[in-house]
Amino acid sequence: MEITIQTVVFLFLALFITLTSVLTVTTQRIVRSATYLLFTLFATAGIYFLLGYTFLGSVQMIVYAGGIMVLYVFSILLTSGRSDNVERIKNSRMFAVLAAVLGGAAILLFIYSKYQFLQVGDNKVTEVTIQSLGTNLMSSNKYGYLLPFEAISVFLLACIVGGIVIAQKEEDKK
Amino acid sequence: MISIICYLIVSTIMLCAGIYGFFTRHNLLAMLISVELMLNATDINFAVFNRLLYPNGQEGYFFALFSIAISAAETAIAIAIMINIYRNIRSIQVDKINKMKW
Numbered sequence: 211m212e213i214t215i216q217t218v219v220f221l222f223l224a225l226f227i228t229l230t231s232v233l234t235v236t237t238q239r240i241v242r243s244a245t246y247l248l249f250t251l252f253a254t255a256g257i258y259f260l261l262g263y264t265f266l267g268s269v270q271m272i273v274y275a276g277g278i279m280v281l282y283v284f285s286i287l288l289t290s291g292r293s294d295n296v297e298r299i300k301n302s303r304m305f306a307v308l309a310a311v312l313g314g315a316a317i318l319l320f321i322y323s324k325y326q327f328l329q330v331g332d333n334k335v336t337e338v339t340i341q342s343l344g345t346n347l348m349s350s351n352k353y354g355y356l357l358p359f360e361a362i363s364v365f366l367l368a369c370i371v372g373g374i375v376i377a378q379k380e381e382d383k384k
Numbered sequence: 385m386i387s388i389i390c391y392l393i394v395s396t397i398m399l400c401a402g403i404y405g406f407f408t409r410h411n412l413l414a415m416l417i418s419v420e421l422m423l424n425a426t427d428i429n430f431a432v433f434n435r436l437l438y439p440n441g442q443e444g445y446f447f448a449l450f451s452i453a454i455s456a457a458e459t460a461i462a463i464a465i466m467i468n469i470y471r472n473i474r475s476i477q478v479d480k481i482n483k484m485k486w
Contacts, residue, residue: 216386216450220386220390223394224390224393224394227394227397227398228394228397231397231398231401231402231421232397232401234401234405234417234421235401235402235404235405235408235409235414235418235419235421236411238414240411240414240417243414243417244413244417247417247420247421250398250421250424251424252419254424257391257394257428257431258431261431261432261435262435263431263435263445263448266431266445266448266449267425269449269452270427270452273452273453274420274424274452276454278420278455278456278459281459281460281463282413282417282459282463285413285446285463285466285467286413288467288470289413289466289467289470289476303408304408307404307407307408310407311400311403311404311407312400314401314403315396315397315400317398318399319393319396320398322392322393323389323390327388327389327436327437328437329387329388329436329437330436330437330438330439336439338442338445342442342449343442343445346442346446347446349440353441353442355446358446358450362450362453362454363433365457366453366457367452367470369457369458369460369461370460372461372464373460373461373464374469376461376465377464377467377468379471
């Protein structure tokens with residue numbers, strides 16, 4: 211296996227994702243947890259760029275890192291109380307969860323190693339053109355995604371209305 | 385040429401970190417962050433399967449795209465619910481949420 215720049219970039223991203231995603235769930239303070247999540251999301255966008263899916267990587271950076279993380283930070287600032295920083299977890303419970311998670315990971319990796327993946331795509335970066343993307347997203351033939359696109363738009367509208375209804379103050383009821 | 389196993393190992397680690405955080409955290413926001421980790425791992429899997437196993441199709445690409453949109457909507461709703469809970473009981477720790485409104 212020759213060392214190409216792609217391999218080096220992948221190894222860096224893999225180590226970075228491993229480190230930050232483990233730190234996301236093990237750090238005690240929630241602001242740090244959100245910051246590590248931000249780094250994980252950026253590294254995930256890097257993996258999409260490495261695969262040649264530049265549009266997907268851009269969407270990941272804009273929607274996740276731009277939109278969702280702002281929501282997280284604001285809601286952390288809105289809802290963090292005085293005693294919320296330190297979480298005490300029972301040791302027995304933590305070890306049980308750790309054993310279950312590690313067992314699940316071992317089973318998954320065993321299945322991956324046993325299954326014969328028929329890897330036909332090479333790692334040559336061939337970008338999906340924006341034109342074919344838009345044509346597929348807006349067409350209703352065999353490989354078209356018009357129906358999910360419209361369903362997503364109605365779904366987002368329902369979420370906007372639902373978010374406003376849930377988060378508004380209930381003063382008029384009293 | 386990077387094997388598909390390498391990508392799958394990365395996404396497995398991310399998924400298991402998310403599951404671990406979902407079970408051990410007591411803060412609702414931290415649990416939501418763990419859910420985001422799990423969703424991200426599945427998105428990586430979609431993109432990698434499409435790229436390395438079926439490079440002529442675009443199904444995994446679109447699934448990842450729609451999954452990002454859905455997770456954004458889900459996060460917005462969940463945070464709205466959490467802010468409402470905080471307004472009512474002044475805390476979003478799961479062990480303090482032990483009674484419903486009615």
